[in-house]
Amino acid sequence: MESVLRVEKLHKRFGEVVALHSIDFELKKGEIHGLVGANGSGKSTFMNILFGSQNIRESGGYGGKIFIDEKEVEIVDSRSSMREGIGMVHQELSLIGELSVSSNIKLNRENIVGGTERFKQFAIVDEAGNRKEASAVLSKVGVEIDTGAKAKNYSTNLKQFIEIARELDNEKLKVLILDEPTSSLNVEETNLLLDHLRQIASEGISIIFISHRLDEVTDICDRVTVLRDGVLISQYTRDEYDIKRIALDMIGKEVVQTAKTSGRRSENGILKFDRVSINSGDRNHEDISLEVREGEVLGITGLAGHGQEIFGYGIMGLYNLEGSVLFEGKRVYPGKDAFQKGIYLLPDERKELGLLIEQSVSENMVFGSHVRRKEFLKHPSLGPLSGFNQKTIDSYVDSMIESLNIKTKSRSQTVRELSGGNQQKVCIARAISVKPKLLFVGEPTRGIDIYSKEIILKMLLKLNSEENTTVVISSGEVSELKRVCDRIAIMYENRVFEIFEGDFESEAFALAMSGRRVD
Numbered sequence: 001m002e003s004v005l006r007v008e009k010l011h012k013r014f015g016e017v018v019a020l021h022s023i024d025f026e027l028k029k030g031e032i033h034g035l036v037g038a039n040g041s042g043k044s045t046f047m048n049i050l051f052g053s054q055n056i057r058e059s060g061g062y063g064g065k066i067f068i069d070e071k072e073v074e075i076v077d078s079r080s081s082m083r084e085g086i087g088m089v090h091q092e093l094s095l096i097g098e099l100s101v102s103s104n105i106k107l108n109r110e111n112i113v114g115g116t117e118r119f120k121q122f123a124i125v126d127e128a129g130n131r132k133e134a135s136a137v138l139s140k141v142g143v144e145i146d147t148g149a150k151a152k153n154y155s156t157n158l159k160q161f162i163e164i165a166r167e168l169d170n171e172k173l174k175v176l177i178l179d180e181p182t183s184s185l186n187v188e189e190t191n192l193l194l195d196h197l198r199q200i201a202s203e204g205i206s207i208i209f210i211s212h213r214l215d216e217v218t219d220i221c222d223r224v225t226v227l228r229d230g231v232l233i234s235q236y237t238r239d240e241y242d243i244k245r246i247a248l249d250m251i252g253k254e255v256v257q258t259a260k261t262s263g264r265r266s267e268n269g270i271l272k273f274d275r276v277s278i279n280s281g282d283r284n285h286e287d288i289s290l291e292v293r294e295g296e297v298l299g300i301t302g303l304a305g306h307g308q309e310i311f312g313y314g315i316m317g318l319y320n321l322e323g324s325v326l327f328e329g330k331r332v333y334p335g336k337d338a339f340q341k342g343i344y345l346l347p348d349e350r351k352e353l354g355l356l357i358e359q360s361v362s363e364n365m366v367f368g369s370h371v372r373r374k375e376f377l378k379h380p381s382l383g384p385l386s387g388f389n390q391k392t393i394d395s396y397v398d399s400m401i402e403s404l405n406i407k408t409k410s411r412s413q414t415v416r417e418l419s420g421g422n423q424q425k426v427c428i429a430r431a432i433s434v435k436p437k438l439l440f441v442g443e444p445t446r447g448i449d450i451y452s453k454e455i456i457l458k459m460l461l462k463l464n465s466e467e468n469t470t471v472v473i474s475s476g477e478v479s480e481l482k483r484v485c486d487r488i489a490i491m492y493e494n495r496v497f498e499i500f501e502g503d504f505e506s507e508a509f510a511l512a513m514s515g516r517r518v519d
């Protein structure tokens with residue numbers, strides 16, 4: 001097969017951190033090529049170079065050569081990258097919510113009503129033509145929606161498909177880079193996307209597929225390249241690779257799966273939502289009840305968009321909650337009151353709600369934790385005004401960096417400079433630092449590599465067994481929940497459909513995921 005993209009000795013340095021060491025890589029026409037590696041191994045850096053991202057330019061550019069169709073090209077910005085036929089869909093989606101789906105897809109490629117294009121400022125956009133073409137390109141990824149509706153009206157999952165369609169609309173497209181395209185999709189949506197990607201590749205477009213889900217990588221990719229600490233470690237074809245081998249190359253050691261062993265859970269309820277209503281902005285969940293038991297690890301799952309996150313978001317005041325909630329037998333009010341009583345939420349939308357992006361790893365990790373960790377204060381009896389005990393904080397932060405395997409230069413590095421997965425780990429560290437009585441955590445392992453996933457699950461279990469923190473995990477990763485939870489609540493159409501206790505492999509459990517019961 002002919003080569004579409006080739007890089008020679010690609011090199012990137014951020015100050016003293018070498019993010020990519022002299023990478024040689026080739027992508028063939030119509031190939032789906034998996035790019036895998038632990039958090040911080042250099043995957044995004046590699047793709048950001050190919051896509052001419054601003055952060056590469058601002059940090060001194062890159063070294064090495066890039067060839068498209070065997071012709072050397074210089075990629076200075078995303079425009080030059082698009083001109084060469086490279087398209088990318090990032091983990092953080094970038095649609096303009098107020099614009100219609102068709103305007104997003106056709107942005108800078110609009111059809112103009114015949115004759116008006118000659119008078120630039122009076123050119124009339126051919127909305128009907130745009131909508132027709134947008135619908136046609138969306139059908140390439142199996143989606144049929146109203147393309148005249150605003151993008152913000154669609155779920156994150158659909159936006160993912162719309163972004164891919166936007167790239168496919170570029171008729172020059174040769175290379176499509178997808179960074180974790182399935183991380184927020186459920187099983188059906190993932191399968192749908194993978195099927196369409198196979199079809200797109202068979203029509204001659206080459207795909208670079210970045211994912212931490214190795215089962216998907218081995219399902220769909222013709223070849224796989226493994227990066228570790230910015231070095232290209234190995235490259236396999238379909239008949240050479242298997243998940244175990246790839247994982248070993250990524251991490252350098254075998255990954256042992258975590259499972260819950262013992263716990264101190266009781267039958268007593270610690271947090272009780274009694275026929276409350278929770279409004280998430282676009283959905284109203286009415287008359288819903290849930291009792292969380294003291295000391296348990298409770299999983300909340302269901303198909304995406306069915307409301308797994310509402311209890312945590314509601315009690316912390318991010319969604320509007322009305323009705324009675326009791327915590328340790330007493331009325332608790334959303335927001336500050338809940339926090340002061342010992343409830344903490346680590347939301348799934350970390351970037352928007354969790355991280356202080358311009359502050360250091362250390363500041364992020366201990367933010368808000370002095371309330372329950374008096375050892376972080378200089379004079380605990382005098383409260384925060386007495387100042388912080390920096391020595392204790394520093395050694396605590398260093399120990400968290402080590403146990404969570406966070407790739408950072410030091411505790412004072414700005415969080416913005418960390419890779420996506422390492423930023424997530426900082427959030428997890430903060431939730432653990434707060435030592436809450438009850439922790440709500442959303443999608444704790446999204447975007448995290450296979451090794452670090454296990455560390456995070458282990459730490460949540462440790463918090464539960466050693467600090468007696470009740471943990472509520474809302475997640476679409478059902479197999480992880482099955483390993484670590486005492487009970488799993490399944491949400492369906494905005495309410496709790498069923499709560500399972502230990503019988504997670506039953507037919508009833510599988511059916512409940514799609515709102516059905518055993519006859």
Ligand SMILES: Nc1ncnc2c1ncn2[C@@H]1O[C@H](COP(=O)(O)OP(=O)(O)OP(=O)(O)O)[C@@H](O)[C@H]1O
Nearest residue numbers: 014019039040041042043044045417418419420421
């Ligand atoms: N703007 C920056 N300034 C300083 N260092 C950076 C910057 N961007 C990335 N790095 C460093 O480069 C290395 C590679 O990061 P990169 O984001 O490419 O990893 P990744 O493989 O995509 O990780 P993840 O799976 O977590 O997304 C990391 O050590 C990261 O801290």
